[in-house]
Amino acid sequence: MEMEKEVKDGQALGPVVRLITQEKIKLYAEASGDFNPIHVDESFAARTPLGGTIAHGMLSLAYVSEMMTSAFGRAWLAGGKLRAKFKEPARPGDTLTISGNVDCIEKGDDVSYANCVFGCHNQKGDIIVTGEAVVKLTDDNK
Amino acid sequence: MPDKPVTYEELTPGYKFPPATYELSAPFVSKYMQAVDGVDAGFVPPLAITACAIAAMTKSVPVPPGTIAIHASQELEFLKLVSVGTTVECHIGVAQKIARGKMNMVILGVEVFAKGGEKVQSGRATIALPT
Numbered sequence: 241m242e243m244e245k246e247v248k249d250g251q252a253l254g255p256v257v258r259l260i261t262q263e264k265i266k267l268y269a270e271a272s273g274d275f276n277p278i279h280v281d282e283s284f285a286a287r288t289p290l291g292g293t294i295a296h297g298m299l300s301l302a303y304v305s306e307m308m309t310s311a312f313g314r315a316w317l318a319g320g321k322l323r324a325k326f327k328e329p330a331r332p333g334d335t336l337t338i339s340g341n342v343d344c345i346e347k348g349d350d351v352s353y354a355n356c357v358f359g360c361h362n363q364k365g366d367i368i369v370t371g372e373a374v375v376k377l378t379d380d381n382k
Numbered sequence: 383m384p385d386k387p388v389t390y391e392e393l394t395p396g397y398k399f400p401p402a403t404y405e406l407s408a409p410f411v412s413k414y415m416q417a418v419d420g421v422d423a424g425f426v427p428p429l430a431i432t433a434c435a436i437a438a439m440t441k442s443v444p445v446p447p448g449t450i451a452i453h454a455s456q457e458l459e460f461l462k463l464v465s466v467g468t469t470v471e472c473h474i475g476v477a478q479k480i481a482r483g484k485m486n487m488v489i490l491g492v493e494v495f496a497k498g499g500e501k502v503q504s505g506r507a508t509i510a511l512p513t
Contacts, residue, residue, distance in 0.1 A: 258419060267417035271410065272433035276440050278450050288450050289512070297453035298436050302418040302429045309427075317428055318463040325455045 247312075247354050247377060253340040254307040254358075260295050262332040268299045294329035300360050300369050303338045307358065312375045324371035334362040338369075345377070352377040390444045390511075393488065397476040402438035405469045406431065426468065428460040431503055435472040435492045439507060442474055443488060449511045454487065458505040462496070469497045477506060486511040 262282070269280050274296055277284040285293040301324055308316040330336055340358030353374055360369040388397070404410075406426045414430040415422050436453070445451050464470065471494070478489040487510050494503040 264417060264419075267413070268433075271413040271417045271430075272437045274433070274437035274440055276451060278452075290450070296433075296436075297456065298429065298433050299418065301432075301456060302420070302427070305427065305429045306418070306420060314463065316460070317425070318460055320428070321457075321459045323455070323457045326453055329452075 247342055247345060249342060249345055251311075251342040253311050253342070253356060255337050255339040256303045256307045256310075258303050258336050258338075260299070260330050260332055260334045260336060262293060265293060265295050265299070265332065268296050272296065272298070274298075290329060292331060294331055295334075297324075297326040297369070300326070300330050300336060300338075303336060304340075304358055304360065304369065304371070304373075307338050307340065308356070308373055308375070312354070312377075315375050315378045316373075319376045320373060321375075322371055322373040324369050326369055327367045328362075330360075330362065330368050334368075336360050336362055336368060340373075343372075388444060390446045390486075390488075393444070393476050393479060395476050395478055399438075399442040399474045402434075402442075402472045402474070403469060404431075404434040404438075404472070406434075406464060406466060408466050411466050424466065426464040426466055428458070428464075428503060431464060431470060431494055432456075432458060432505065434470070435474070435494055435503070435505070436507065438472045439474050439490050439492065439509070443490070443509060445511060446486075446513070449486075449513055452510045452512070453507065454510040455508040456505065457507075458503065460503055462500060462502040464496060464502050470502065471495050471497075484513050486513065 477491040480487040
């Protein structure tokens with residue numbers, strides 16, 4: 241579980257780059273138990289306003305968490321908070337790039353918090369997910 | 383447990399779904415990590431727990447006929463790192479219901495507890511139901 245030793249204002253997070261495939265969506269459905277047909281039933285999804293299958297929002301968010309884990313390690317895994325908005329669906333064939341930065345560090349007497357912003361966009365530049373995350377900094381990375 | 387599945391119309395703020403239990407076994411974690419291109423690090427990634435909770439939510443929410451459920455937003459707080467093999471219980475309740483033109487939205491609160499009652503995760507999910 242690697243982490244940065246010192247966190248600074250403006251510090252870049254990521255990027256994490258991942259290709260979405262129908263096979264990966266199927267694997268995610270099997271792992272999570274979320275078989276909503278909009279994700280896994282191509283003929284059903286084609287008849288909806290979405291026009292085809294879409295990835296689970298939580299799959300994109302898993303990549304965000306991977307980026308945060310790389311930057312903050314255990315401080316993120318046990319103490320992290322996030323707020324995310326799913327703006328556009330991620331579709332099979334999309335290459336997602338997840339990146340972010342430390343927006344500001346709030347320093348208190350005993351504790352500091354890294355306030356981060358993140359985004360996920362596809363190869364066309366469409367914003368798929370945006371959000372904020374907060375990490376309570378430990379002595380390792382304060 | 384309710385005698386029959388609740389309908390969307392019957393969902394009201396404060397409604398609690400029956401808790402859903404998941405065993406976060408090694409095969410489950412391994413399958414999850416494969417799905418997200420991750421590397422097994424010997425603990426349960428918090429988002430793997432959330433994945434179970436979201437699946438429980440999507441199974442719980444009665445979607446009106448002809449409607450698709452879209453995950454619109456998510457808030458999460460990770461409280462404790464969970465070890466592989468832990469059994470967790472997901473408690474899901476209706477926080478808010480919104481009807482806006484042709485869009486219905488339901489905001490669900492979720493709390494996840496490890497066996498023994500320790501809260502390991504909490505959050506809120508907004509599910510959009512365009513008609």
